[in-house]
Amino acid sequence: xxxxxxxxxxxxxxxxxxxxxxxxxxxxxxxxxxxxxxxxxxxxxxxxxxxxxxxxxxxxxxxxxxxxxxxxxxxxxxxxxxxxxxxxxxxxxxxxxxxxxxxxxxxxxxxx
Amino acid sequence: xxxxxxxxxxxxxxxxxxxxxxxxxxxxxxxxxxxxxxxxxxxxxxxxxxxxxxxxxxxxxxxxxxxxxxxxxxxxxxxxxxxxxxxxxxxxxxxxxxxxxxxxxxxxxxxxxxx
Numbered sequence: 001x002x003x004x005x006x007x008x009x010x011x012x013x014x015x016x017x018x019x020x021x022x023x024x025x026x027x028x029x030x031x032x033x034x035x036x037x038x039x040x041x042x043x044x045x046x047x048x049x050x051x052x053x054x055x056x057x058x059x060x061x062x063x064x065x066x067x068x069x070x071x072x073x074x075x076x077x078x079x080x081x082x083x084x085x086x087x088x089x090x091x092x093x094x095x096x097x098x099x100x101x102x103x104x105x106x107x108x109x110x111x112x
Numbered sequence: 113x114x115x116x117x118x119x120x121x122x123x124x125x126x127x128x129x130x131x132x133x134x135x136x137x138x139x140x141x142x143x144x145x146x147x148x149x150x151x152x153x154x155x156x157x158x159x160x161x162x163x164x165x166x167x168x169x170x171x172x173x174x175x176x177x178x179x180x181x182x183x184x185x186x187x188x189x190x191x192x193x194x195x196x197x198x199x200x201x202x203x204x205x206x207x208x209x210x211x212x213x214x215x216x217x218x219x220x221x222x223x224x225x226x227x
Contacts, residue, residue, distance in 0.1 A: 031213065033214070033215070035215075040219075041219055041220075042116075042118075042203055042217035042218050042219045042220050043157075043203070043215075043217045044217075045214050045215070045216075048212060048213075048214055055212050055214075056212045056214055089155055091155075091157065093157070093215075095213070100147070100159050100162060101159075101215060102159075103149075103156055103157035103158075104156065105154055105155050105156045106155040106156070108155070
């Protein structure tokens, strides 16, 4: 079974630039999560989708972050404009009912 | 709101020895799941073990076992016969059994395995 695919693996941008991350969940997984993991901390949920609907985006900084999951499959997370404090690893995970979440390898973002 | 606390930023263990990683959590829910995830330098979170709150029996997966104390809200991970490949960050996580099913993670414990 193919895992959760994320791209790119690494990204370096200057502050105030924009960036987008892509996630392809495991086939058939209805639930998709985006987590932000700042160095030295545990992952923090940014947004959770159930199919193409948003279940929880309470911790998403909506003035600069946006996410979509068209057709309930792939998802993109965008930051515009980026700030220095957005430097982190962005993890995507997916899950189907009665299973646990499977995580991708993440995208390491560095904002300089 | 639920919280997860890992009070050990770093632990070391000799190869072939046993180590225990600590985790406490806070919740008002009666039904939930607890997990230990391993995160090697590749960054991918790998599920090590899970525990259903309604089960009194502690979960075991090969060399990994947990000590689940529901009343004390404690969930520790024991790694027996430690191997060099066990070196990684370990995260304790909580997930409700209903509602949004989001995962709440602790701050992690870095495990070093000494040859």
